Amino acid sequence: MRRIQRLKLPSPTQKAIDRKQADADLKRVAGELNVDAEWKSARRTKPLKTALGVLQTMAGNRQRCMYCGDSHGNDIEHFWPKQQHPERMFRWPNLLLCCTECGRFKGKTLPLENGVPLLVDPTAEDPWQFLDFDPATGNIVARFDLAANDWTAKGTKTVEVLHLDCREAFAAGNQLTHRRVKSLVESALQQPAIDSDALMTALREADDHGLLGWYFSGTGQSIEPFARLRQEHAEVWQACLQSLI
C-alpha cells in the first residue's frame, strides 16, 4: 500500500459536489434520501467523472487500487460507507480509488473503535506505520508495535478486512517487486558513487506494488541491502526518504 497525496479538485467540481452533498443532506432530513439511487445518478455526471479522473491521477501512472496497490482501480470507493454515512457521500476526503476485489472484501464495512476507523486511509496516513511486508510469503501483515508490545489494531483490522495476507496473486506480485527493488539497491551499492535521483527514479519505476514506503519508513529499513544503504550512504538514504514524503 502506498502513501497517496490527495490532490485538490478543480474549484467548479468541488463546488458541484458540495451542492450534491447539500441536496442529499436536505433529502436525508426530509426522510427522502435513497442513497444508491442518489449516487448512481450523480456518478454519471461530469463532476463525479472529473473526481474519478483526479483519483486516477493521485493513484499514479498505472492507476492501481489505493488499498492493495496491485489490481487496477476502477471505481470510486467511499472510505466511510455511504449507506451508513450518507453525510459523507460527496465529501472529497472520503473518496478513494479501489479495485473490484478490495471493494468486494470491504463491502459496506468500516471497522471503528470509539468512532475512529480501524482501516488505513492511504490518503491520510503512512500505511507502513500500521502494516508490515513479509518478503518470505509476499503477504502484507499487521506491524508489531514494540512500545505497545502488540500488533497495531489498525493494521490487524486492515489486513483482515482486505484479506492482505491471503491473496495469492497479490503476494506473488509483491515478491516480484521486492526482488526488483532489492536488486536495484544491490547494484547501486556496487557503484563508486550513488546518484540518489537516478536511484529513486529507478526504484519508483520498479515499485509496482507500493512497497517503497516499507523500505524507507517501515521495518524494511532493517533488512539488507537497505540497512547497508542507510548506514553507508546516509545522505542518499535521506534524499530517497524525503522524495517519498
Ligand SMILES: [Zn+2]
Ligand atoms: Zn485492491
